[in-house]
Amino acid sequence: MSAVVAEPSLTDVEMVVEEVWSSFLGAEDPLMIGPPSELQVGWSAAVTVSGEWHGMVSVELPTAMAEQVTRRMLCLDDDGQPAPDEDVADAVGELVNMIGGGVKSLMPGPSALSLPVVAAGRVARPSDVTEVCRFDASWAGSPLVVSVHVQSRTS
Amino acid sequence: MYALIIDDSRAMRSILRRIVTDLGFETLEAADGQEALDHLTAGRIPALCLIDWNMPVMDGYTFITNVRANAEWRDITLMMVTTESEHGQIVRALAAGAHEYVIKPFTPDAIADKLELLGLVAKPVPA
Amino acid sequence: MLYDPGKEYLVEARLLPLAREAGCADVDAYVVKLQTDFGERAKVLDALTINETSWFRDNAPYQTFTDVMLPAMIAARAHVRHISIWSAACSSGQEAYSLAMLLDQHLPSGWTAQILATDVSPKMLARVDAGRYSQVEMNRGLPATSLVKYFTRTGSEWEVSDDLKKMVRTQPLNLSTPFPLLPTFDIVFIRNVLIYFDMEMKREILRKVHQVISPDGFMLLGSSETTLDLENHWGREAHGRVQIHRPAGYTPTSAVLQPASLNTTAMTGA
Numbered sequence: 001m002s003a004v005v006a007e008p009s010l011t012d013v014e015m016v017v018e019e020v021w022s023s024f025l026g027a028e029d030p031l032m033i034g035p036p037s038e039l040q041v042g043w044s045a046a047v048t049v050s051g052e053w054h055g056m057v058s059v060e061l062p063t064a065m066a067e068q069v070t071r072r073m074l075c076l077d078d079d080g081q082p083a084p085d086e087d088v089a090d091a092v093g094e095l096v097n098m099i100g101g102g103v104k105s106l107m108p109g110p111s112a113l114s115l116p117v118v119a120a121g122r123v124a125r126p127s128d129v130t131e132v133c134r135f136d137a138s139w140a141g142s143p144l145v146v147s148v149h150v151q152s153r154t155s
Numbered sequence: 156m157y158a159l160i161i162d163d164s165r166a167m168r169s170i171l172r173r174i175v176t177d178l179g180f181e182t183l184e185a186a187d188g189q190e191a192l193d194h195l196t197a198g199r200i201p202a203l204c205l206i207d208w209n210m211p212v213m214d215g216y217t218f219i220t221n222v223r224a225n226a227e228w229r230d231i232t233l234m235m236v237t238t239e240s241e242h243g244q245i246v247r248a249l250a251a252g253a254h255e256y257v258i259k260p261f262t263p264d265a266i267a268d269k270l271e272l273l274g275l276v277a278k279p280v281p282a
Numbered sequence: 283m284l285y286d287p288g289k290e291y292l293v294e295a296r297l298l299p300l301a302r303e304a305g306c307a308d309v310d311a312y313v314v315k316l317q318t319d320f321g322e323r324a325k326v327l328d329a330l331t332i333n334e335t336s337w338f339r340d341n342a343p344y345q346t347f348t349d350v351m352l353p354a355m356i357a358a359r360a361h362v363r364h365i366s367i368w369s370a371a372c373s374s375g376q377e378a379y380s381l382a383m384l385l386d387q388h389l390p391s392g393w394t395a396q397i398l399a400t401d402v403s404p405k406m407l408a409r410v411d412a413g414r415y416s417q418v419e420m421n422r423g424l425p426a427t428s429l430v431k432y433f434t435r436t437g438s439e440w441e442v443s444d445d446l447k448k449m450v451r452t453q454p455l456n457l458s459t460p461f462p463l464l465p466t467f468d469i470v471f472i473r474n475v476l477i478y479f480d481m482e483m484k485r486e487i488l489r490k491v492h493q494v495i496s497p498d499g500f501m502l503l504g505s506s507e508t509t510l511d512l513e514n515h516w517g518r519e520a521h522g523r524v525q526i527h528r529p530a531g532y533t534p535t536s537a538v539l540q541p542a543s544l545n546t547t548a549m550t551g552a
Contacts, residue, residue, distance in 0.1 A: 015438040019418050023260035024170065073166035075173065087165070094164035097209070098259045101238025102417070106437055109241040113209055115163070240417065246430050256426035258417055265421035268336055272425055 006053060007132035008106040008148055014135055016102030017146050020095065021139065025072050029140040036136045037143040042066050045092045045118040046125075047100035051111025055132075056149045057100040058123055059092065065142045066092055089118040103148060128152050156275075157201035159183045161191040161218065162236070163210040167259075171205055171236065174263045178276050188213030192221055195228060202230075203275055205266075206253070208237035208244075216251060223252035232273055236261070300326065335376045336422035343473070343502055346524040348384055351500045355468050356390060358498055365395045368467040368494075370457065371475035372399035374419070375410030375450070381471070382446040383428055398465070400455035407452040413442035457487050464494045474504035489515065492529060501527040 014033065021031040042063025048056045061069065070076070070083040070091040093116035104113055117123055133148040158180040160171045165186075172182050183199055185191035187210040194201075204222070206215040213221075215235060222228045234255040235248050245256050255269045270276040301312035304322055316322055338344045355365050365385070369378040378399040385395045399410050420429060420440050433440040455462065457472075458479065470491055476484045492515045495501060501516070502524075503509070509516040509527055516527045 009437065012438040015416065019416060019438075020260045023262050023418060070166070074169050090164055091166040094166045097164070098238045101240060101259065102438065105240040105435060110243055111241075113239065115209060115211060240435075242430060242433075242435055245426060249426055249430065253426070256429070257421055260418065261421045262418065264336070265418075265423075268421075268423035271341060272338075272423065 006107060007150065008103055010133055010135060012106045013103060013133050013146065013148065014137075016106070017099055017135060017137065020098045020102070025069060025139070032138045034136050034138075036134075037138075037145075039143040039145060041122050043088060043092050043118070043120055044123045045096035045116050046123045047096050047116050048114045049100065049104045049107070049111045050114070052109050053104070053107035053111050054151055055103070055107070056125065056129060057096065057103045058125075058147055058149070059096045059099060060122065060145045060147075061092065062142050062144075065139060065144060068140065069095060085120065089120075093118045099146060125149060156203075157181050157183055157199070158203040158205060159185060159191055159194060159199075159201040160205050161185045161188065161210070161215065162205075162207040163187055164207075167207070171266070174266050175203075175205070175270075177263070178267060178270060187211055188215060188218030188221070191218055195222070195225075195231075200228065200231065203232045203234065203270070203273075205234055205236045208235060208239040208248075216248060219248065219251045219253055232275060234269060234273070236266075297326065335373050337376050337424035337428075338380045339377065339423065339473075340505055341423070342522060342524050343471075343505075344380060344384060346502075346521050346526065347381065347469070348388055350521050350526065351469055351502075352384070352388055354498075354500075356393070359468065363393045365389070365393070365469070366465055366467050367395065367397045368464075368470045368472075369397055369399045370455070370470065370472040370491075372401045372410060372452075373403075373406055374415070375399055375406075375413070376415075376419075376422075377471055377473070378410060378450045379413070379432075379442055379446055382449040383432055385449060386432075386446065395449055396465075397450045398467075399450055399452045401452075402454070402456045404454055407454060410450065410452050411447075413447050413450075414439045415442075457490075458483055461490050461494065466496050466499075467494055468496055468499050470495055470499065470501045472501065472503060474507070476503065476507050492516070495529060497529050498532055499529065503527065 018031055039060065040062050041060045043066035044058060044060040046056055046058035066088050067083045070088045071078055073091045073094065074087055076083065096116050101113055104111055128151060129149040130152045131147050132150050135146040137144055156179070158175045160168050160182055162168050162171065163186050168184050175182060180203070183194055183201060185194060189212045191204065206218060208215040215237065219233055222231060222233060233253045234257060235253050236257045236259065238259040240258045248256055255273055257265055257269055267276060297309045297312060301309050304312060304315060306312040306315060316326060359365060367381060369381065372378050378397050381397055389395055401407055414436060416439055432443045432446055457475065472491060476487065479487065488509060491501060508525065509518065515530050517530045517532065519526045519528065
C-alpha cells in the first residue's frame with residue numbers, strides 16, 4: 001500500500017553483519033567478505049520487518065558453522081559432540097534478530113520486527129518476494145549468506 | 156546485588172550473564188516480560204533489569220510500563236538491551252521509564268560503561 | 283603498539299585490504315614495499331592503531347570539567363563570554379564531541395565556545411569532521427538521553443548534530459614537532475597520549491602547551507599521566523581522583539575551591 005519500496009545498500013548490510021560478528025563471534029576469526037558460494041545450508045533463520053518498510057532478512061549457514069556460532073555464544077566447550085538442536089536454533093535465531101534489527105534501522109521507519117523463525121535447512125520464503133541484497137561472507141573458512149528480500153513490486 | 160536478565164534467547168542471556176557476573180552481580184533470568192514480572196511480584200527485586208524489546212508473551216516495552224506503574228519498584232534501574240535501534244523507539248523507551256539503552260550488538264565494555272554511568276559499577280581507581 | 287601473541291592474523295586481516303589497494307599480491311610483498319614507501323607507512327599506522335575511544339571516557343574528568351573548570355571559566359571570562367578548548371590527539375573525536383555536549387548543556391545563553399580538535403592522522407580528522415559513528419562506537423559510554431538529543435541515524439551509522447559540529451573545528455597537528463600558530467586556550471584536554479613519548483619529548487610537549495594556554499587555564503592529562511618530575515611549569519590541584527594542572531604561578535581563586543562563591547570572583551582571571 002503506502003509502504004516504501006526501498007532496499008538497503010550492500011555496504012550498510014555488510015557493516016551491520018560485521019558489527020554483530022566482531023562483537024560476539026569474531027574475536028579470534030574475523031568475518032571475511034565474499035566470495036559468492038553455493039553453500040550447503042544446514043541452518044537458516046529469518047525475521048520480517050513490517051511497517052513503513054516491508055522486508056525479510058535471512059541468514060543461511062552450513063551445519064558446522066551454526067554449531068560453532070552456538071558454542072561461542074553459549075560459551076560451550078567443543079567436546080566433539082554436536083550442539084543440541086534447541087541451542088543451535090536459539091543462537092541462530094538471536095543472530096538473525098540482531099542482523100534483522102540492524103537492517104530495519106537502515107530503512108525508513110517506524111516498523112516492527114518479528115520474532116525469528118529458525119529452520120534446520122532452508123526457511124521457506126513466500127513466492128512473491130525478490131532478493132534485493134545478498135551479502136556473501138566467510139568465517140573460519142566456511143561460507144555464509146545474509147540476504148534481504150522485499151515484496152515484488154508487481155504484486 | 157541482583158541483575159534480572161530478560162531475553163527470549165538463552166544464548167543472549169548467557170552472554171549477558173557472563174558480563175554482569177564479571178561486574179559483580181548475582182543474576183536472575185526470565186525469557187519474557189511476564190516471567191520477569193513474576194519474579195518481581197514474588198518479591199525477588201533486583202537492582203537492575205537488562206531488558207530485550209522483542210519477546211513472546213510480553214515485550215520489554217510493556218514490561219517497563221508495568222514496572223513504572225508500581226511505586227514499590229521505583230528503585231529498580233531499567234536498561235534496555237535490544238536490537239531495536241530506531242531513534243523514535245529509543246525515545247519511547249526512555250519516556251516510558253527506561254534509564255539507559257544499549258543497542259545489540261554490544262561489547263562487554265559497553266555494558267560496563269553504561270552501568271558505570273548509572274552508578275551501579277564503580278570504576279577501579281587507577282594505580 | 284603491542285599485540286597479544288597469537289593475534290598476528292588480526293594484523294594480517296587489517297593489512298590485506300591495504301596491500302590489495304597498493305597493488306601487492308599479499309601482505310609479505312606489501313611489507314617489502316613499506317620499507318621504502320612512507321605514504322603507505324602512514325596508512326598502516328592508521329590501520330593498526332586501535333582507536334579504542336569511548337564517549338565521556340573515564341567519566342570523572344568530564345565531571346570535573348562540568349563542576350570545576352567550566353564554572354571557573356564562566357566566572358573568569360564574563361567579559362568575553364567565550365571559552366576556547368583544545369582536544370589534543372583527538373582520535374575519532376569522541377572527546378571533542380563529549381565536551382561539546384557538556385557545553386551545550388551548561389554554557390549560559392549568550393556564550394560561545396570553540397573546541398579545536400587536533401590529531402596527527404588526517405583520516406581521523408576527516409572522521410571528526412564527518413561526525414559519524416558506528417553502532418558499536420555509539421554504545422560506548424554515551425548516555426541514551428544524549429544519543430537521542432544529539433544524533434540522527436544515517437545508514438548503519440549515527441551522525442552528530444550540526445549544532446555540535448559547529449562548535450568543533452579540526453586541524454592536523456603533530457605534538458612532537460613545532461606547533462603551528464594556535465589560539466590561546468582556556469582548557470586543554472591532552473589525555474593518554476604523552477605515554478607514547480620519551481621523557482625528553484614529554485617535557486618538550488608540555489612546554490609547548492604551556493605557551494598556548496592562558497595563565498589561568500586548565501590542563502587535563504590521562505589518569506595515569508602526571509607532570510610530576512617532568513618540569514616545573516605546572517601546578518597541580520586534586521579534585522576527587524582527578525588531577526588538574528594549571529600554569530605555575532597561578533594562584534587558585536576561591537572560585538575553584540568553592541564553586542558557590544563564583545559571583546564574587548567573576549573578573550579575577552582577566
